[in-house]
Amino acid sequence: MAIAGALDIERTATGLVPRRLPAWTRPQVTDPYMRLMVPRPAGVRLVLRTDADTLELDVFVTRFRNAHYPLFPVAFDAVVGGAQVISRPVRGGDLCVVRAGQVVETAPGEAEAIRFGGLGTGWKDVEVWLPQAAIVELRELRADGAVAPGRVPERxxxxxxxxxxxxxxxxxxxxxxxxxxxxxxxxxxxxxxxxxxxxxxxxxxxxxxxxxxxxxxxxxxxxxxxxxxxxxxxxxxxxxxxxxxxxxxxxxxxxxxxxxxxxxxxxxxxxxxxxxxxxxxxxxxxxxxxxxxxxxxxxxxxxxxxxxxxxxxxxxxxxxxxxxxxxxxxxxxxxxxxxxxxxxxxxxxxxxxxxxxxxxxxxxxxxxxx
CATH class of the missing domain: 3.40.50.1110 (SGNH hydrolase)
Structure with a gap:
């Protein structure tokens, strides 16, 4: 499996957090709100080939809600064979309320398993796109078949x-x-x-x-x-x-x-x-x-x-x-x-x-x- 769109991977005690700027930038990212943006994995996806019918991804997700509005949907999307999109909503993890760029309230949550079933038999290309507006800690990927690194477009x-x-x-x-x-x-x-x-x-x-x-x-x-x-x-x-x-x-x-x-x-x-x-x-x-x-x-x-x-x-x-x-x-x-x-x-x-x-x-x- 490959992780596309991430330029740094932060290792935690329990998993991996993809980040969208390289590690050398960390000391230069001094704004607190920017520090919350770099690990939100817009455009980041897991790229793989598999003959599995089911994939299950253990994650811990931190979601963010603007204090003035309801929470926008947070989801993982699996793209199968370049066309079919299977979307799975996030229901767990921490939920943070943001006001004027600052987290003012946090409701703690639990890790969860994101399951994509019915992918079909035979080898196929799968991309799992991570939520663009949440922080994602990747913990474990399970499959009922073989998994190999996938390929990204050349351009x-x-x-x-x-x-x-x-x-x-x-x-x-x-x-x-x-x-x-x-x-x-x-x-x-x-x-x-x-x-x-x-x-x-x-x-x-x-x-x-x-x-x-x-x-x-x-x-x-x-x-x-x-x-x-x-x-x-x-x-x-x-x-x-x-x-x-x-x-x-x-x-x-x-x-x-x-x-x-x-x-x-x-x-x-x-x-x-x-x-x-x-x-x-x-x-x-x-x-x-x-x-x-x-x-x-x-x-x-x-x-x-x-x-x-x-x-x-x-x-x-x-x-x-x-x-x-x-x-x-x-x-x-x-x-x-x-x-x-x-x-x-x-x-x-x-x-x-x-x-x-x-x-x-x-x-x-x-x-x-x-």
Whole structure:
């Protein structure tokens, strides 16, 4: 069995916790909320070949619920033969309540066994996708047949983004828009989508620099606006520096920079963006950055245009082409899409980027994700 999409494995007293940044970054990840994001295994999956009819995975899962909303579904998805998806909900483990990026309450739980039955006889490829919005400790895999390491697609896609790429609300790990796109285009996904934490951190740029990649996509800026972490003076240079580092390791790899999707409250108002008493996100305009989403899109497009004069493999996509004014009703909290919104983002991203008429056309398996 292989673990795809993880760049580090933390060994605990009882199992293994996949992490999405390499071990050398641990001392540099100083933000408490970022520390909660790195071990949430968006895009991470167990890849194997087996003749077993039943697989059972012992796990301990830590789930997280925003204090203002009910818990979104947390599930393991088994993809059998590249097409059939069997989803199993998580019912046990710890449940943490989060407010303003801090865990304020924890209800302890127990380990559980996730069982996938009826896989069929004969050898087959199976991927078990881990929950994108929970921390997972893997304890034991059991099967009623032989298990061997599986194979991942040859072409590698590295994607960097925020909660809108992390997709906690998607309902399951194969329903996030990057997972849908990767499966449809036949790409091996490494997801560096960290909810609340896409701030052009240098350790992420160096991680991308050192990873094998056939295509790199960077969906940036909304978290910078949300937390008011950069200014007009520093945002452009920070993006240039991030791209410089990526290009140090990938001088010829296609790189697509995507600006933010629609967020009505932040289009013409700077951050910080906070939750009000109802749980909706509201841009306060109280920061000193002056970075509205309108201005950030302008700056991103300017950075890409200047660099593209000497770097034709660097491209730009306006995020509103993925999710724009006509989609605003699917922002359940004013900032994040619901499951239907993420599905549309995936369809549009595939068409505009990897589809036959896209910016970076990819011929692949074209598996229709559910």
């Amino acid at each position: 590698k896609w590295v994607h960097y983004g925020s909660s809108i790429s992390h997709c906690a609300e998607a309902g399951g790990p194969t329903s996030t828009w990057p997972a849908r796109v990767a499966r449809r285009a036949g790409l091996d996904l490494t997801s560096l989508a960290f909810a609340g934490n896409c701030h052009l951190d240098p350790f992420v740029a160096r991680t991308i620099r050192d990873l094998p990649a056939d295509v790199i996509t960077l969906k940036v800026a909304v978290n910078v606006q949300n937390l008011d972490t950069l200014k007009v003076r520093t945002f452009g240079p920070a993006l240039h520096g991030f791209l410089d580092t990526v290009r140090d390791g990938h001088p010829q790899t296609p790189v697509l920079v995507v600006s933010p999707i629609l967020c009505p409250t932040a289009e013409d108002r700077a951050g910080p963006t906070v939750q009000d008493g109802t749980g909706r996100y509201v841009a306060t305009g109280e920061g000193s950055s002056g970075l509205t989403l309108v201005r950030m899109r302008e700056l991103i497009e300017e950075v890409v245009a200047v660099r593209a004069e000497r770097d034709p493999r660097l491209l730009y996509l306006d995020g509103r082409s993925l999710f724009g004014p006509d989609d605003a009703d699917d922002l359940y909290d004013g900032l994040h899409p619901n499951a239907d919104g993420y599905r549309r983002i995936g369809e549009r991203f595939h068409a505009r980027v990897f589809g036959p008429s896209g910016l970076l056309p990819m011929s692949g398996a074209d598996v229709r994700a559910p």
